[in-house]
Amino acid sequence: MGFFTQFVRRRFGSISSRPCRTTNAEGARLSAQDIGKLGERIAADHLALSGRKLLYKNYRGPHGGEIDIVARDGDALSFVEVKTRTKKGYGRPLDAVDRNKQALIERGANSWLKLLGRRDFVWRFDVVEVILSDGELAEVNVVHDAF
Numbered sequence: 001m002g003f004f005t006q007f008v009r010r011r012f013g014s015i016s017s018r019p020c021r022t023t024n025a026e027g028a029r030l031s032a033q034d035i036g037k038l039g040e041r042i043a044a045d046h047l048a049l050s051g052r053k054l055l056y057k058n059y060r061g062p063h064g065g066e067i068d069i070v071a072r073d074g075d076a077l078s079f080v081e082v083k084t085r086t087k088k089g090y091g092r093p094l095d096a097v098d099r100n101k102q103a104l105i106e107r108g109a110n111s112w113l114k115l116l117g118r119r120d121f122v123w124r125f126d127v128v129e130v131i132l133s134d135g136e137l138a139e140v141n142v143v144h145d146a147f
Helices: 003-012 032-049 099-116
Strands: 053-060 067-073 076-085 123-131 138-144
Touching: 032 053, 032 076, 032 123, 032 138, 053 099, 067 099, 067 123, 076 099, 099 123
Parallel strands: 076 123
Antiparallel strands: 053 067, 067 076, 123 138
């Protein structure tokens, strides 16, 4: 973690340690895209605070495929999908990572591994579930080896 990032976290705290807002300054609900971006920021912060080295965010492969976060977790390379919900009643975020979404993530991972020019190390697919409730701390759950 760089000096500036450490300074900001010491001074202002991490985004995952503050109550979240699912509305903008005018009180209107955030769009689905903004909720997703907020969830990705919270997930990235959570992963970094838990010791992962973030390598890349929002990787898009040249032939399709996407990875929300590429991170190193010890000796393992982790391809992370982030799923964010604003209510628990919508089902578990992990359930939204269906076979089609898994194929898209796998294409992105294969593209990343091709860039590296090797596959002779441990790598896996993780999902970070983020539940946002206005005025409360985000609930974050990391599912290792999700598929």
